[in-house]
Amino acid sequence: MEGVGEEEMEGVDHLAHERNKSEFDVDAMKIVWAGSPHAFDVSDRISKLVASDPGFRKDNRSTLSRKELFKNTLRKAAYAWKTIVDLRLSEEEAAKLRFYVDEPAFTDLHWGMFIPAIKGQGTEEQQQKWLPLAYKMQIIGCYAQTELGHGSNVQGLETTATFDSQTDEFIIHSPTLTSSKWWPGGLGKVATHAIAYARLIVGGREHGVHGFIVQLRSLEDHSPLLGITVGDIGMKFGNGAYNTMDNGVLQFDHVRIPRNQMLMRVSQVTCEGKYKQSDVPRQLVYGTMVYVRQTIVADASCALSRAVCIATRYSAVRRQFGSQNGGPETQVIDYKTQQSRLFPLLASAYAFRFIGEWLKWLYADVTQRLQANDFSTLPEAHACTAGLKSLTTTATADGIEECRKLCGGHGYLCSSGLPELFAVYVPACTYEGDNTVLLLQVARFLMKTVSQLGSRLSSKKPVGTIAYMTRVEHLMQCRCGVQRGFAELSADLVEAAVAHCQLIVVSKFIEKLQQEIPGKGVKQQLEVLCNIYALFLLHKHQGDFLSTGCITPKHAALANDELRSLYSQVRPNAIALVDAFNYTDHYLGSILGCYDGNVYPKLYEAAWKDPLNESVVPDGYHLYIRPLLKQEIRTARL
Numbered sequence: 001m002e003g004v005g006e007e008e009m010e011g012v013d014h015l016a017h018e019r020n021k022s023e024f025d026v027d028a029m030k031i032v033w034a035g036s037p038h039a040f041d042v043s044d045r046i047s048k049l050v051a052s053d054p055g056f057r058k059d060n061r062s063t064l065s066r067k068e069l070f071k072n073t074l075r076k077a078a079y080a081w082k083t084i085v086d087l088r089l090s091e092e093e094a095a096k097l098r099f100y101v102d103e104p105a106f107t108d109l110h111w112g113m114f115i116p117a118i119k120g121q122g123t124e125e126q127q128q129k130w131l132p133l134a135y136k137m138q139i140i141g142c143y144a145q146t147e148l149g150h151g152s153n154v155q156g157l158e159t160t161a162t163f164d165s166q167t168d169e170f171i172i173h174s175p176t177l178t179s180s181k182w183w184p185g186g187l188g189k190v191a192t193h194a195i196a197y198a199r200l201i202v203g204g205r206e207h208g209v210h211g212f213i214v215q216l217r218s219l220e221d222h223s224p225l226l227g228i229t230v231g232d233i234g235m236k237f238g239n240g241a242y243n244t245m246d247n248g249v250l251q252f253d254h255v256r257i258p259r260n261q262m263l264m265r266v267s268q269v270t271c272e273g274k275y276k277q278s279d280v281p282r283q284l285v286y287g288t289m290v291y292v293r294q295t296i297v298a299d300a301s302c303a304l305s306r307a308v309c310i311a312t313r314y315s316a317v318r319r320q321f322g323s324q325n326g327g328p329e330t331q332v333i334d335y336k337t338q339q340s341r342l343f344p345l346l347a348s349a350y351a352f353r354f355i356g357e358w359l360k361w362l363y364a365d366v367t368q369r370l371q372a373n374d375f376s377t378l379p380e381a382h383a384c385t386a387g388l389k390s391l392t393t394t395a396t397a398d399g400i401e402e403c404r405k406l407c408g409g410h411g412y413l414c415s416s417g418l419p420e421l422f423a424v425y426v427p428a429c430t431y432e433g434d435n436t437v438l439l440l441q442v443a444r445f446l447m448k449t450v451s452q453l454g455s456r457l458s459s460k461k462p463v464g465t466i467a468y469m470t471r472v473e474h475l476m477q478c479r480c481g482v483q484r485g486f487a488e489l490s491a492d493l494v495e496a497a498v499a500h501c502q503l504i505v506v507s508k509f510i511e512k513l514q515q516e517i518p519g520k521g522v523k524q525q526l527e528v529l530c531n532i533y534a535l536f537l538l539h540k541h542q543g544d545f546l547s548t549g550c551i552t553p554k555h556a557a558l559a560n561d562e563l564r565s566l567y568s569q570v571r572p573n574a575i576a577l578v579d580a581f582n583y584t585d586h587y588l589g590s591i592l593g594c595y596d597g598n599v600y601p602k603l604y605e606a607a608w609k610d611p612l613n614e615s616v617v618p619d620g621y622h623l624y625i626r627p628l629l630k631q632e633i634r635t636a637r638l
């Protein structure tokens with residue numbers, strides 16, 4: 001091309017020199033990241049299918065109005081469903097396709113909460129009736145728990161479900177403004193049914209919050225049914241972002257549903273109006289939240305790895321200062337400050353991947369035990385899912401923002417993909433349980449555990465985590481030893497809860513490395529990342545560790561020296577470590593993170609596509625600017 005230097009030519013891999021530095025088998029690492037050869041095959045195939053189909057285009061989202069954006073999301077969801085049906089995709093492939101479409105939509109809650117709630121809290125009969133309809137998307141569901149006045153405090157929900165033994169029905173009602181359902185995704189404009197959580201009243205007696213299947217809209221013309229007032233709650237954070245989702249408001253005005261639409265696996269109401277509590281913990285009503293929290297941990301590794309991939313590739317492309325005798329300037333990835341900010345996030349992405357794998361196993365294990373009426377691990381499963389959801393989403397949201405800053409000014413462009421990623425991701429710190437509220441649950445679990453086991457919380461941890469374990473015990477002893485109430489000490493106890501969750505992440509990373517991990521240099525790279533994750537946290541929280549006495553100031557200094565050495569070991573492998581995520585340019589949605597590193601021509605080209613550049617003289621010039629310039633000040637017509 002005329003006047004285009006080698007460094008700007010399309011089709012050239014501008015990161016080839018970085019990829020050639022790799023000291024490990026990237027293809028083998030791709031398998032480790034995916035979880036198995038099969039998982040990699042599905043993920044690779046489906047991500048390329050989505051990337052190659054113009055029907056899944058997403059680069060124009062930031063220029064659409066809310067209504068255009070939402071209608072486009074409906075189109076994509078319908079197109080995705082048609083693709084799934086036409087190609088006869090499996091449930092696993094279909095889930096991957098929805099993931100790579102990468103757009104918050106009603107389908108997330110239909111598949112991610114409505115169906116799991118029926119599977120987890122419905123009787124066999126109820127599952128047989130409702131699941132086939134839901135799997136075929138002949139009904140579209142949402143999870144309507146949160147209300148205008150209550151979200152964290154589930155037992156404070158006000159919606160009522162009053163049993164009418166005359167008609168064998170429940171009357172679902174919103175008695176107050178604050179009892180309006182508020183926030184449920186998919187509720188505002190699309191869902192035909194909801195799992196609605198309400199206070200069960202039988203024979204004038206209250207029995208706490210239970211789940212009910214309620215039809216909201218006609219399956220003929222989609223109009224709200226009698227007694228149902230439903231709509232969208234309005235624009236949310238960011239422009240495109242989560243505004244593809246119709247988070248809704250819903251009021252019930254004495255809506256009648258058949259008795260068999262109360263989810264009755266945990267508790268039952270007989271036609272005679274007798275309330276029966278199965279001999280299972282009432283907390284099983286919360287089971288769907290446990291399930292979603294463990295999926296959110298896996299989501300965190302995806303979101304953080306996307307941001308780290310963008311920031312790492314761009315840090316290798318970007319050069320700033322340091323030119324010697326007219327030679328090339330320094331790659332910013334070579335600056336120690338850039339490495340000390342970026343590489344702990346790279347290590348965290350891998351750490352969260354592996355803790356997500358473990359949590360998926362833990363959830364499957366507790367689910368299997370529940371089926372055998374073994375509730376012994378339910379408290380730990382709740383504490384782990386709550387705590388790890390809190391830890392990983394906070395770290396990921398902060399990490400995405402740090403990746404934006406690592407990309408300098410260009411990180412603030414929508415075309416970097418980072419502002420949208422942050423805006424879509426950051427509610428994860430709130431939904432499925434406010435992160436502080438969830439840490440308080442962990443703190444409560446730790447208090448109970450300490451009081452039952454004495455000081456030692458658990459001896460089942462790998463040797464390398466002694467310092468981490470001692471830190472948790474020390475933090476708990478400092479708090480439990482003080483004769484003040486839980487509420488008074490809650491801020492300190494939350495810190496102990498975070499420390500406990502960090503201990504779990506570090507120990508599961510170490511356990512992962514004790515497994516057989518094939519591929520040249522792969523295990524060695526993961527060991528480096530594990531050490532970075534553990535030593536970075538030790539450095540960040542060294543006050544805690546020093547106060548336990550199990551490390552000295554000299555140890556802390558040595559740990560910091562070791563971190564610098566580990567960053568130098570990662571440096572030649574950084575691009576290969578993010579290539580191992582195997583993200584397509586379509587999924588990354590980022591010019592800064594594009595695979596070939598040919599950033600500047602793409603940035604320049606993208607700028608001219610902005611609607612503002614459709615004319616060289618902007619609308620409004622003649623009305624507002626020209627008079628200014630010509631000092632013909634007059635009252636501008638609004």
Ligand SMILES: CCCCCCCCCC/C=C\CCCCCC(=O)SCCNC(=O)CCNC(=O)[C@H](O)C(C)(C)COP(=O)(O)OP(=O)(O)OC[C@H]1O[C@@H](n2cnc3c(N)ncnc32)[C@H](O)[C@@H]1OP(=O)(O)O
Pocket residue numbers: 103104105108109112143145146151152153154155185283284286287289290299302303306378379382421424425428430431432433434437441444
């Ligand atoms: C690239 C981008 C990727 C990112 C993804 C983007 C895609 C976008 C789409 C995303 C799709 C889906 C995600 C969004 C969906 C979000 C959906 C929601 O938000 S649904 C609503 C969620 N709401 C909550 O989480 C509410 C939080 N509150 C609670 O869970 C409870 O109120 C409480 C636990 C805080 C308190 O419970 P309560 O019963 O009031 O009282 P106690 O604390 O005394 O607990 C009693 C007892 O029960 C135990 N317990 C509590 N919870 C559980 C549980 N879940 N499982 C098991 N046991 C539980 C607790 O430990 C106590 O035990 P004791 O032995 O008595 O101590």
Ligand SMILES: Cc1cc2nc3c(=O)[nH]c(=O)nc-3n(C[C@H](O)[C@H](O)[C@H](O)COP(=O)(O)OP(=O)(O)OC[C@H]3O[C@@H](n4cnc5c(N)ncnc54)[C@H](O)[C@@H]3O)c2cc1C
Pocket residue numbers: 109143144145146149150151152153182183184185242247427430431432433434435436437440
């Ligand atoms: C994008 C998005 C999607 C959502 N989707 C759904 C959905 O599909 N279905 C659904 O049912 N809900 C949904 N929600 C609602 C979500 O689950 C709630 O917002 C969440 O559970 C937090 O509850 P809250 O809003 O009442 O926060 P609050 O509890 O009011 O939190 C406000 C502040 O009070 C603090 N706080 C509250 N209680 C305590 C305490 N005991 N001790 C110390 N501090 C406390 C919190 O830490 C926080 O700082 C969604 C929310 C968002 C943002």
